[in-house]
Amino acid sequence: MSGCACAGALASRGVPVMLLSGALDSVGRPQFGPVVSAKGGLAEIAEVLGQLPKELREVWSDAAMVAEGAGFLIVDRRMVSVETKRRLEGMPGLEFRQGIACEVVVRGGNGRGSDGGRRRVVVETGFGEALQATAAVLAVGLDLGGEVSEQRAGKEEIDSERRVRAGLQTSLERVGVELVEVSVIVGPSVALEVGAGENAGMKSEEVVGGAEQAEQGETVVRVPVERVVARKPREWAGSRPAGATVGMELGGGSEWPGDWPLSPLWCEDLWPKTALVGLDAGPVTKPRMSPDGVVTGEWYVGAEAMISAKGRQAEDGGKGKPVGGAVTRMGEVRRGLVACNVDEAGRLQGDRGEADAVWITGRAAGARSYLESLAAGVRTGAAVAEALGVGG
Numbered sequence: 001m002s003g004c005a006c007a008g009a010l011a012s013r014g015v016p017v018m019l020l021s022g023a024l025d026s027v028g029r030p031q032f033g034p035v036v037s038a039k040g041g042l043a044e045i046a047e048v049l050g051q052l053p054k055e056l057r058e059v060w061s062d063a064a065m066v067a068e069g070a071g072f073l074i075v076d077r078r079m080v081s082v083e084t085k086r087r088l089e090g091m092p093g094l095e096f097r098q099g100i101a102c103e104v105v106v107r108g109g110n111g112r113g114s115d116g117g118r119r120r121v122v123v124e125t126g127f128g129e130a131l132q133a134t135a136a137v138l139a140v141g142l143d144l145g146g147e148v149s150e151q152r153a154g155k156e157e158i159d160s161e162r163r164v165r166a167g168l169q170t171s172l173e174r175v176g177v178e179l180v181e182v183s184v185i186v187g188p189s190v191a192l193e194v195g196a197g198e199n200a201g202m203k204s205e206e207v208v209g210g211a212e213q214a215e216q217g218e219t220v221v222r223v224p225v226e227r228v229v230a231r232k233p234r235e236w237a238g239s240r241p242a243g244a245t246v247g248m249e250l251g252g253g254s255e256w257p258g259d260w261p262l263s264p265l266w267c268e269d270l271w272p273k274t275a276l277v278g279l280d281a282g283p284v285t286k287p288r289m290s291p292d293g294v295v296t297g298e299w300y301v302g303a304e305a306m307i308s309a310k311g312r313q314a315e316d317g318g319k320g321k322p323v324g325g326a327v328t329r330m331g332e333v334r335r336g337l338v339a340c341n342v343d344e345a346g347r348l349q350g351d352r353g354e355a356d357a358v359w360i361t362g363r364a365a366g367a368r369s370y371l372e373s374l375a376a377g378v379r380t381g382a383a384v385a386e387a388l389g390v391g392g
Helices: 002-012 041-049 054-063 077-089 155-174 211-215 370-388
Strands: 017-021 035-037 064-067 072-075 094-098 101-107 120-125 130-133 136-138 179-186 189-192 207-209 220-227 274-278 289-291 299-301 325-329 332-339 358-360
Touching (some): 002 017, 002 094, 041 054, 041 072, 041 370, 054 077, 101 136, 136 370, 358 370
Parallel strands (some): 017 094, 136 358
Antiparallel strands (some): 035 072, 064 072, 064 220, 189 299, 189 325, 207 220, 289 299
């Protein structure tokens, strides 16, 4: 996410940029659930998204839903990924490359100055490539020293990737990057069994008592959600979705090319119409359960309302219809190492000469939310362009 924001910010300023990713089919995908929240509510969310290049701002507008009266967005994560790659591929000067960075080496030069005196960065990949650049921005999330607590069938693959990332960690420490461990709780996803009223739209007064929430005496309600851009991007610029504030004017979204096969992500009837929120914690800043995939129909359970591994059945207090379902992906705790000696722009602190050669952004630089990651990526892109003397 932050890497895509950074790459877009660089390309929009005329800086040639290569985006290296080990998983191009999921590049830019939010990894920690579908909810975008901020203490400042929708106004703060709109302010941060407004800093993104137009192409990415439209992606997030297209993929977002807003709950009536709540200060958060729910995004279709798959749509964010697919559309991010599609839109970035169309930006002049930006190219994608498949590969996993396993080492970063700074060579030559004597620090800042003309190209003849500037240090060069060599990024070595797991494929044996040596990619040279004037600067390298690391946006690897929590992959450095990464660990997932949940055992899964692909454990051997994950371990293999950890060994590759271990080489990257060592090379970063060699150029002076200091690392500390952090962790993030990720909730499970469920195949929610709902009554026919789910996509017909339900009133917020219709109470749903979740099994674990009931034990804590919490009231959970189903609230309507609607897309920020409701298939009429050109008309939306002068209107606001339900529950939005004045600061929520993100601008119009993009359109799916008319000569392309229709994508499920662009079929309005498939989009969910409700989310489940808890009311006992004051203002509604995060949903307890939110739709997590137009294509798969899954729901994401927030870390605050994690369900057990077996999945618990909850019953609609008004109609007695089941709203619980089978767990499709277990909750987990992700741990990784983040840099603690970079400034807000992601520049490495110190006087070793690598400051304008190696940059770190997003989660890997300490960002704690989607908005912080996106804002960090834009800041880093702007700072790198300025350090290179390119664009404005």
